[in-house]
Amino acid sequence: MSAGQLAALIAAGFFAVGVCACVYVLARFARLISAATAVLTGYRQGAEDLLRRANAAVDRADEQLARTGALADSVEQVSASMSDLSEQVSAVAGTARLIAAGLGTPALRVAAAGHGVRHALAIRRSRRMAELAGSGGARR
Numbered sequence: 384m385s386a387g388q389l390a391a392l393i394a395a396g397f398f399a400v401g402v403c404a405c406v407y408v409l410a411r412f413a414r415l416i417s418a419a420t421a422v423l424t425g426y427r428q429g430a431e432d433l434l435r436r437a438n439a440a441v442d443r444a445d446e447q448l449a450r451t452g453a454l455a456d457s458v459e460q461v462s463a464s465m466s467d468l469s470e471q472v473s474a475v476a477g478t479a480r481l482i483a484a485g486l487g488t489p490a491l492r493v494a495a496a497g498h499g500v501r502h503a504l505a506i507r508r509s510r511r512m513a514e515l516a517g518s519g520g521a522r523r
Contacts, residue, residue, distance in 0.1 A: 384392075
């Protein structure tokens with residue numbers, strides 16, 4: 384073997400070792416890329432799930448805001464109704480004071496007299512009934 388052939392053989396050996404090293408590095412790199420792809424797929428699925436839950440939370444918050452808006456509207460309606468009622472009560476209170484001042488005392492006296500008369504008649508009737516019941520029992 385000549386020196387040129389020996390140098391070619393050594394160069395071919397180094398080339399084969401270099402190619403084997405490159406294949407090993409590429410195989411490890413391919414494994415690293417597939418692991419990175421799996422991690423990214425997991426992150427993407429997690430992000431999709433997180434976005435789905437965030438959208439659901441936003442939808443629930445939107446529903447709650449709609450309910451709160453409806454409640455605020457009904458509170459405003461109740462407030463307006465109470466204001467109207469307050470005005471009506473004020474108007475009626477003035478009329479009631481006027482009636483009480485002008486007609487209250489005579490009307491109260493007439494009502495008291497009527498009650499007294501009814502009470503006296505009721506007592507009188509009950510005594511008559513007792514007398515009739517007592518005399519009816521003695522006759523038999």
